Amino acid sequence: MSQAQAEIYDLGYQHYDGPRGGRTQAFRSLWVNSFRTILGLGRGGRAKVLPALMALFVIAPPAVLLVLAAMLPVAEQVSHADLYTLTSMLLLLFSAIIAPELLIPDRRNRVTTLYLVRPLTAFDYVIARWSAFLTVTLLVTLFGQVLVLIANSLAAEQARAFLQENWLDIPRFILAGVIITVFVTTIPMAVAAFTERRAYAAAFVIAAFVITTPMSGLLTTEWCESSVTFAVENGEVVEEAGAEECRRVTGDYAKWFVLLDVGRAPTHLADMIFDDDTPDDASILVAELPPAVPIAWYGLLVIGPGALLLWRYRRMSI
Amino acid sequence: MSQPLIEAQNLTKHYGKTIALHDVDMRVRAGITGLLGPNGAGKSTAMKLFLGLLRPTAGAATVLGEAPYDNVAIRMRLGYMPEHDCLPDFLTASEFLSHMAQVSGIPPKHARTRAADMLRHVGLDEERYRHLREYSTGMKQRVKLAQALVHDPVMVLLDEPTAGLDPAGREEMLGLVRRTGQEFGINIMLSSHLMGDVESTCDRIIVIEGGSIIEQGDVSEFTQETETFYIDVDDRREELIAALQDLGIQSRIAGASVAVRLRSEDQLDDIRDALAQTQARLRRLAPSRGELSDIFRRNTG
Numbered sequence: 001m002s003q004a005q006a007e008i009y010d011l012g013y014q015h016y017d018g019p020r021g022g023r024t025q026a027f028r029s030l031w032v033n034s035f036r037t038i039l040g041l042g043r044g045g046r047a048k049v050l051p052a053l054m055a056l057f058v059i060a061p062p063a064v065l066l067v068l069a070a071m072l073p074v075a076e077q078v079s080h081a082d083l084y085t086l087t088s089m090l091l092l093l094f095s096a097i098i099a100p101e102l103l104i105p106d107r108r109n110r111v112t113t114l115y116l117v118r119p120l121t122a123f124d125y126v127i128a129r130w131s132a133f134l135t136v137t138l139l140v141t142l143f144g145q146v147l148v149l150i151a152n153s154l155a156a157e158q159a160r161a162f163l164q165e166n167w168l169d170i171p172r173f174i175l176a177g178v179i180i181t182v183f184v185t186t187i188p189m190a191v192a193a194f195t196e197r198r199a200y201a202a203a204f205v206i207a208a209f210v211i212t213t214p215m216s217g218l219l220t221t222e223w224c225e226s227s228v229t230f231a232v233e234n235g236e237v238v239e240e241a242g243a244e245e246c247r248r249v250t251g252d253y254a255k256w257f258v259l260l261d262v263g264r265a266p267t268h269l270a271d272m273i274f275d276d277d278t279p280d281d282a283s284i285l286v287a288e289l290p291p292a293v294p295i296a297w298y299g300l301l302v303i304g305p306g307a308l309l310l311w312r313y314r315r316m317s318i
Numbered sequence: 319m320s321q322p323l324i325e326a327q328n329l330t331k332h333y334g335k336t337i338a339l340h341d342v343d344m345r346v347r348a349g350i351t352g353l354l355g356p357n358g359a360g361k362s363t364a365m366k367l368f369l370g371l372l373r374p375t376a377g378a379a380t381v382l383g384e385a386p387y388d389n390v391a392i393r394m395r396l397g398y399m400p401e402h403d404c405l406p407d408f409l410t411a412s413e414f415l416s417h418m419a420q421v422s423g424i425p426p427k428h429a430r431t432r433a434a435d436m437l438r439h440v441g442l443d444e445e446r447y448r449h450l451r452e453y454s455t456g457m458k459q460r461v462k463l464a465q466a467l468v469h470d471p472v473m474v475l476l477d478e479p480t481a482g483l484d485p486a487g488r489e490e491m492l493g494l495v496r497r498t499g500q501e502f503g504i505n506i507m508l509s510s511h512l513m514g515d516v517e518s519t520c521d522r523i524i525v526i527e528g529g530s531i532i533e534q535g536d537v538s539e540f541t542q543e544t545e546t547f548y549i550d551v552d553d554r555r556e557e558l559i560a561a562l563q564d565l566g567i568q569s570r571i572a573g574a575s576v577a578v579r580l581r582s583e584d585q586l587d588d589i590r591d592a593l594a595q596t597q598a599r600l601r602r603l604a605p606s607r608g609e610l611s612d613i614f615r616r617n618t619g
Contacts, residue, residue, distance in 0.1 A: 020394060023423070121388070
């Protein structure tokens with residue numbers, strides 16, 4: 001019986017003659033890499049904790065509502081705008097921590113050099129990283145809003161009728177979601193472009209938002225006074241409450257100072273989109289301004305940091 | 319004659335008032351070309367200009383027949399190994415190379431195969447699933463070379479590939495560079511401040527200093543041109559130098575020897591006569607193949 005002889009050949013170096021995707025392939029692979037980095041895929045358990053917490057915190061409130069709506073015969077309805085007000089600060093907090101992971105390790109390890117000598121421009125690099133971050137954040141945000149929609153329809157007497165009546169909420173919460181997630185992803189990315197330490201970037205963003213909220217609150221505080229008049233009736237002193245008069249610390253300028261709370265900039269637009277009928281104090285003040293003002297303020301807060309981010313990478317020496 | 323891979327005409331780069339490169343003309347043909355010069359000579363700036371990462375202040379360059387500045391397409395055909403560390407320590411070599419291949423335009427399936435092949439070629443086959451943070455300096459240098467080659471470029475630019483390596487690691491790296499050029503058929507431009515690296519690896523050399531090119535040509539031309547004889551004598555060195563001078567031969571003291579650059583073989587008879595005339599006691603008379611360091615001596619005095 002003959003036995004075939006096995007041989008191992010060293011083929012040496014083989015030139016690559018397969019397909020080359022060029023710039024589009026390069027962009028796509030960086031996008032996928034960013035997406036996986038954000039979710040901690042292909043990394044250890046610690047890398048997955050933060051994205052899991054973000055999803056949990058953003059999705060938990062509407063999930064609880066959904067369970068209540070399913071279990072209780074009549075449940076309270078929650079507005080999409082309220083959920084955005086509740087979750088936007090949480091999103092910002094998580095974004096402040098996650099964004100540095102996308103940019104700082106590349107710069108600190110000087111891997112950025114290797115990206116920029118490949119078929120990618122600095123613009124492609126930044127957009128790929130940012131758009132992957134935006135996608136993850138938007139998906140988490142919209143998932144919460146879909147849960148609210150389902151919960152509200154279950155809480156209504158007739159779910160079908162509710163959806164027919166409120167179908168416009170869907171494009172509204174998508175638009176508001178895009179506005180909020182563009183905001184919460186752009187600013188932390190821009191900050192992360194200017195420091196080599198992840199903790200500094202996260203702390204700066206969180207501190208900026210934590211400081212501006214009470215600052216704006218202080219400057220827009222409302223004081224109410226009611227006058228009391230005394231009259232003598234039938235020989236007795238009678239106390240009569242007069243009209244209540246309210247005024248703000250900064251008077252008519254309060255509606256401008258409310259904009260100082262930069263974390264609320266996107267939710268003011270969300271309130272405008274939903275035409276919220278239960279506005280909070282800040283929303284009432286913003287409503288006194290021409291609609292172009294909060295829109296322009298939001299634009300400035302997004303375009304400014306976005307331009308800085310691109311400029312930083314365009315000017316980066318490698 | 320085939321089109322040069324890199325061609326520069328009056329290429330100039332200023333950083334503010336600092337002149338990094340001044341009026342550089344060069345033609346780089348296929349093969350391994352060494353860019354030799356001390357630190358700060360302008361080697362890295364030249365490479366960045368060829369990679370299209372910098373805009374020239376004046377002059378122009380073409381790489382693979384195209385203007386490189388902001389030319390994204392050309393980078394699919396170029397590879398670059400930077401001098402500095404550039405590896406993400408949290409990835410394995412296999413993951414990193416596969417990702418770099420994909421970012422160079424190669425689809426994921428092919429990228430994984432290319433990554434494995436390249437790690438085998440640089441001798442890291444067994445180590446490919448280890449995290450890069452666990453690699454030694456020599457291994458990291460080899461991964462840096464592998465990432466520059468993973469997309470099978472036409473030409474690769476290696477910036478100080480032996481930086482930080484011990485003598486054994488340096489020899490290994492230079493061996494890999496030679497294989498890349500000779501066996502893989504990939505054209506190389508290698509920058510170094512070490513003459514030995516360039517001399518033992520390159521076919522051609524461009525000597526650069528202070529942002530200007532001092533000389534360029536085949537390495538063999540330089541070393542042949544600078545063929546030197548060393549004369550070791552126990553005494554009367556000054557008399558010997560004077561006698562050689564009288565016979566029209568320029569010489570200099572080199573360590574314990576008198577070094578003479580020969581113009582023709584006839585001059586060996588003159589050396590014999592000078593030794594006989596001065597009665598200097600001869601210990602050794604030996605030819606020594608010239609070294610590239612002679613170029614610097616010649617040009618910098």
